[in-house]
Amino acid sequence: MIKISPSILSCDFSRLEEEAKAVLDAGxxxxxxxxxxxxxxxxMSFGFPIIASLxxxxxxxxxxxxxxxxxxxxxxxxIKAGADIITIHTEACACVKEVLETIRAARKKAAVCVxxxxxxxxxxxxxxxxxxxxxxxxxxGYGGQALIPYTLNKVRQLKEERERRGLSFEIEVDGGINxxxxxxxxxxxxxxxxxxxxxxxxxxxxxxxxxxxNA
Ligand code: DX5
Ligand code: ZN
Numbered sequence: 037m038i039k040i041s042p043s044i045l046s047c048d049f050s051r052l053e054e055e056a057k058a059v060l061d062a063g064x065x066x067x068x069x070x071x072x073x074x075x076x077x078x079x080m081s082f083g084f085p086i087i088a089s090l091x092x093x094x095x096x097x098x099x100x101x102x103x104x105x106x107x108x109x110x111x112x113x114x115i116k117a118g119a120d121i122i123t124i125h126t127e128a129c130a131c132v133k134e135v136l137e138t139i140r141a142a143r144k145k146a147a148v149c150v151x152x153x154x155x156x157x158x159x160x161x162x163x164x165x166x167x168x169x170x171x172x173x174x175x176x177g178y179g180g181q182a183l184i185p186y187t188l189n190k191v192r193q194l195k196e197e198r199e200r201r202g203l204s205f206e207i208e209v210d211g212g213i214n215x216x217x218x219x220x221x222x223x224x225x226x227x228x229x230x231x232x233x234x235x236x237x238x239x240x241x242x243x244x245x246x247x248x249x250n251a
């Protein structure tokens with residue numbers, strides 16, 4: 037069964053606890069947290085205090101997507117803040133292997149991510165160390181963009197590589213997932229779909245999540 041990881045980037049931050057609990061009650065498996073530094077991506081979002089304060093309110097799986105340059109500088113602080121899954125971009129880091137090892141040594145789940153134009157092969161040297169691989173289906177930086185269709189070929193290719201190597205990491209897709217695109221993402225091989233506007237932009241979160249799961 038496909039998992040849904042609603043991106044709190046699209047929630048009402050003045051009611052963060054309520055919004056998080058509402059999507060979890062509505063059937064979300066993870067909570068996706070988009071951390072942006074204004075350098076790796078041309079946008080800023082939130083960091084440690086928001087994650088740590090929400091950590092005190094829920095046992096949910098925090099799926100933390102670091103869109104930051106040199107994530108090795110901060111990964112330990114994200115672990116301390118309460119991240120369960122930490123995703124770093126291959127494009128932003130010159131020591132991916134070491135960072136993944138640090139995450140796993142803390143008994144957290146490690147993931148790598150590639151933007152649409154980065155070949156999926158760039159994740160291959162790290163697959164043994166990954167609990168998840170995130171395939172961006174839009175250019176990282178903003179919620180509410182349209183899914184780029186060719187990115188789903190990368191999902192297919194990654195799934196084949198996983199089978200070939202007998203590995204078991206989850207494949208996550210992020211960006212532009214909605215009732216029109218979800219079926220294609222599932223068909224391509226996604227195990228987890230991030231959804232921001234397609235969940236928080238709807239009145240009924242349960243219905244929104246069910247629509248994606250049953251696409
Ligand atoms: C984009 C972020 C996404 C984004 C998804 O940089 O990584 O997680 O919030 O938003 P939607 O689902 O609205 O495309
Ligand atoms: Zn994300």
